[in-house]
């Protein structure tokens with residue numbers, strides 16, 4: 082039985098390119114399939130990239146990153162009232178704003194310069210497994226490999242074609258984003274987490290400062306959008322209006338985001354298949370950070386390394402070592418650490434009740450009308466009037482910390 086490559090990587094996004102680069106460096110014959118005209122053509126991201134994993138993959142000195150994020154701002158809104166705090170750190174420089182349409186082609190070029198074969202405009206629409214390996218059905222004909230690294234993003238086509246898993250709206254969020262060019266862009270890179278801006282929808286907003294533009298968007302639980310019957314585009318338009326950001330909209334995009342959490346991850350491997358990045362549900366959204374890109378790069382690199390080990394063992398259907406290696410890497414360790422935070426997105430109190438409570442408490446403390454109450458009394462009154470108990474609040478707080 083002949084093979085087109087020992088390893089075929091499906092998807093030329095961050096996970097796929099990282100897997101391709103690493104497997105190729107390990108001396109494994111590798112082919113990357115990307116449905117887009119170029120890498121990045123189909124990618125949507127907020128985007129701020131934490132570069133720790135990327136630095137282990139390639140030299141990033143000439144990477145087309147936007148701005149180092151030196152200011153982290155957390156903004157809570159309740160109507161016209163706002164609570165805002167910032168952390169300024171010009172030294173650490175561990176994350177950058179990024180536009181994927183620029184960044185992914187750069188990484189793909191790096192991969193090709195190292196000899197990675199990438200076949201663009203190649204769409205995989207089905208997959209079949211037999212005793213020897215996997216046959217991928219593509220618009221360019223059938224392609225066979227001993228091992229497939231799945232890096233096709235959140236909808237996980239390969240896993241579904243092979244019957245490894247199905248998709249459920251319960252485990253999905255929708256990301257909507259606009260890239261806007263305002264008259265003035267702040268000098269320094271900033272990331273804003275926006276809470277209480279989405280009219281009670283389960284989710285949060287974000288804003289990143291790029292070189293000449295701002296990325297503004299939101300991530301929202303899919304069933305929350307369905308229940309409230311709100312259109313995705315309206316969510317981001319409304320958010321931009323509330324932020325009072327005007328300017329030319331350079332780009333609008335909407336894309337699903339996996340939301341599984343460590344305890345509910347889909348299968349990460351199956352005979353002859355290693356699943357990476359969004360396809361494997363590897364994403365952290367814990368209220369402080371959204372991290373999918375570094376987990377995609379990290380899991381892609383682990384899959385590239387694991388492919389060599391698996392092929393050397395002589396039986397590419399035995400893929401367990403990948404999960405073991407992933408468990409030892411930052412990818413699953415960080416997913417485990419964030420596991421409790423995954424309950425947050427289902428907690429309506431965090432998106433409506435607490436922002437309002439906080440704003441009311443502060444408004445009352447800053448208002449002097451000749452009938453002063455202590456902070457404790459104000460807190461107790463505001464808590465009681467919302468039917469909340471102290472135990473409930475402490476429990477919610479514990480999940481956040």
Ligand SMILES: Cc1cc2nc3c(=O)[nH]c(=O)nc-3n(C[C@H](O)[C@H](O)[C@H](O)COP(=O)(O)OP(=O)(O)OC[C@H]3O[C@@H](n4cnc5c(N)ncnc54)[C@H](O)[C@@H]3O)c2cc1C
Pocket residue numbers: 091092093094095096097114115116117120121123124125126127128129130131203204205206232233234235238255256257258298299335336337338357358359360363364371372373374375377
């Ligand atoms: C609005 C939004 C904001 C986000 N913000 C952030 C952020 O600030 N920071 C962060 O770290 N993460 C963020 N994420 C998440 C991050 O974008 C993803 O986690 C990351 O892109 C996953 O990489 P991936 O390579 O697994 O998948 P993708 O980037 O989706 O790449 C999959 C690739 O596979 C290709 N493909 C798909 N199907 C096929 C097929 N059948 N045949 C061939 N090719 C195929 C696609 O064209 C694509 O190139 C955000 C996501 C969204 C939607």
